[in-house]
Amino acid sequence: MxxxxxxxxxxxxxxxxxxxxxxxxxGIFITLALESFPGEQEKKSYVQxxxxxxxxxxxxxxxxxxxxxxxxxxELEGEKAAIELTFKSASGAPISTLAVDGLLARPVDxxxxxxxxxxxxxxxxxxxxxDGVAAGVxxxxxxxxxxxxxxxxxxxxxxxx
Numbered sequence: 001m002x003x004x005x006x007x008x009x010x011x012x013x014x015x016x017x018x019x020x021x022x023x024x025x026x027g028i029f030i031t032l033a034l035e036s037f038p039g040e041q042e043k044k045s046y047v048q049x050x051x052x053x054x055x056x057x058x059x060x061x062x063x064x065x066x067x068x069x070x071x072x073x074x075e076l077e078g079e080k081a082a083i084e085l086t087f088k089s090a091s092g093a094p095i096s097t098l099a100v101d102g103l104l105a106r107p108v109d110x111x112x113x114x115x116x117x118x119x120x121x122x123x124x125x126x127x128x129x130x131d132g133v134a135a136g137v138x139x140x141x142x143x144x145x146x147x148x149x150x151x152x153x154x155x156x157x158x159x160x161x
Contacts (some may be wrong), residue, residue, distance in 0.1 A: 058153070061151075062151070062153065065090070066089065067087060067088065067089060067090065067150075068087070068088050069085055069088075069144070070085065070088075071084070071085060071140070071156055071158070072084045072085065072125065074158060079133055079134065080133065081104070081129070081130045082128070082129050083104070083118075083140065084128075085118060085125070085126045085154070086123075087100075087126070087144060087152070088124055093124075094124025095124050095146075096120055097120075097146065097147050098120070098126070098145060100126045100143070100144045100145075101115070101117050102116045102118070102128075102140060102141050103115060103116060103140075104139075104140055105139045105140075105141065106136070106137075106138055106139075112132070112134075114131075114132060116128045116130055116142070126144075133160060134160075135161055137160075138157075138158045139155065139156070139157050140154070141155050
């Protein structure tokens with residue numbers, strides 16, 4: 001009878017091999033996770049949390065204004081995106097006296113974030129042209145400031161095709 005025998009040495013090496021394979025797989029996945037996640041989405045999120053009442057107050061002031069903002073055009077030609085926003089007052093009249101700027105952010109990679117300056121084109125419309133934009137998902141954060149200190153914040157998720 002020359003069959004296979006399970007010895008103490010075989011069991012020891014089997015256990016060591018099994019756990020070695022588990023540790024190697026865990027090490028690979030930990031490395032991939034650490035290299036692919038950029039960290040916090042919002043910088044200084046703890047400090048922002050402490051000032052959350054200020055954020056709620058700003059939102060209430062924005063709602064009291066009654067302004068609306070709408071993304072009215074989004075075009076991509078090559079690597080240049082044209083983004084148009086339209087602002088209206090509570091009565092529906094266009095607001096053409098705002099200073100509008102913002103950020104076009106790539107959710108997966110902060111290295112692709114682009115500053116955006118909107119220029120008024122009349123009838124409450126504001127146009128921005130941004131270079132270095134690829135097709136995909138983006139987040140537009142725009143801040144409009146009125147002549148008497150009013151502030152309006154818009155955050156919109158965009159899919160650029």
